[in-house]
Amino acid sequence: EAGVAQSPRYKIIEKRQSVAFWCNPISGHATLYWYQQILGQGPKLLIQFQNNGVVDDSQLPKDRFSAERLKGVDSTLKIQPAKLEDSAVYLCASSPAGTSGGGEQFFGPGTRLTVL
Amino acid sequence: SQQGEEDPQALSIQEGENATMNCSYKTSINNLQWYRQNSGRGLVHLILIRSNEREKHSGRLRVTLDTSKKSSSLLITASRAADTASYFCAAYGNNRLAFGKGNQVVVIP
Numbered sequence: 659e660a661g662v663a664q665s666p667r668y669k670i671i672e673k674r675q676s677v678a679f680w681c682n683p684i685s686g687h688a689t690l691y692w693y694q695q696i697l698g699q700g701p702k703l704l705i706q707f708q709n710n711g712v713v714d715d716s717q718l719p720k721d722r723f724s725a726e727r728l729k730g731v732d733s734t735l736k737i738q739p740a741k742l743e744d745s746a747v748y749l750c751a752s753s754p755a756g757t758s759g760g761g762e763q764f765f766g767p768g769t770r771l772t773v774l
Numbered sequence: 775s776q777q778g779e780e781d782p783q784a785l786s787i788q789e790g791e792n793a794t795m796n797c798s799y800k801t802s803i804n805n806l807q808w809y810r811q812n813s814g815r816g817l818v819h820l821i822l823i824r825s826n827e828r829e830k831h832s833g834r835l836r837v838t839l840d841t842s843k844k845s846s847s848l849l850i851t852a853s854r855a856a857d858t859a860s861y862f863c864a865a866y867g868n869n870r871l872a873f874g875k876g877n878q879v880v881v882i883p
Contacts, residue, residue: 700862700873701817714870749817760804760866765817 660684662766664750670772676738679769682731683752689713691763692725692735693749701749707733740773747771786880793850795877797863798843805866806839806846811876812859820848820861853881 663682671677683690688709693701704723706714710730718725722741727733737744747770751763787793799806805824811817823830823839823846830837836849850857860876 698875700864700875702873703870706870751817760869760871762807762819762822763871764819767816 662750662752662764664748664766664769666769667767668770668772670774671740673742673773674739676736677740677771678734678736679748679750679771681733681735681750681766683733683750684764687752687754687764688730689753690727690733691751691753692733693751695747695749695768697746704735737771740771742773745771745773783875784878784880786882787853789853789855789881789883791853793853793857793879793881795848795861795863795879797846797848797865797874799846799863799865799867799872800844801865801867803841803865803867806837807864807866807871808835808837808846808848809862809864809873810859811862817862850879853879855881855883857881 662684665680669677690707692704694704695701704718705725707727710727723737725733725735735748747768749768750766753761753763785793803825805822807822808820809817810820821830821832821835821837823837825841828839834851839846846863858879858881860878862873862876864871864873
């Protein structure tokens, strides 16, 4: 079974530029998550989708971050404009339908973003 | 906000020894999960313990949960060099998984 795919793996941008990350979850997984992991910390949930609907985006800085999952499969996360403090690893995760009550999440390899 | 808080933050042990990590959380939970993260395999789920369970085993892993103290512990027995990684507890409550800051474990061959 293929795992969660993410691209790109690394990205370096200047502050105030925009950047987009892509995620393809495990086939059949209804729930998709985006996390931000700053160096030395645990992952922090940014947004959770159930199929193509947003379940929780309370921790997403909506003035600069946006995310979509239009067809209920793959997803993109965008930052515009980027700030220095956005330097982090952005992790995508997915879980099967019926586990929105908190089952195991499957994580992708992440995208390491450096903002200069 | 982050719920899980692990203690200690860094642990260095000899291969074959046991490693114990503790985690505390702040609000009521449905379950508590432990994950491992290393450069080779990314973030991987290890074990989940439900709020009505007190202890759970999986291979060389033993997890305990004390909901009265809002704390959990992860024990890795007979550690191996391949266990070198960061270990995170993650508390599931209020429809959200909240990760702690992580324990860095180094197993010396």
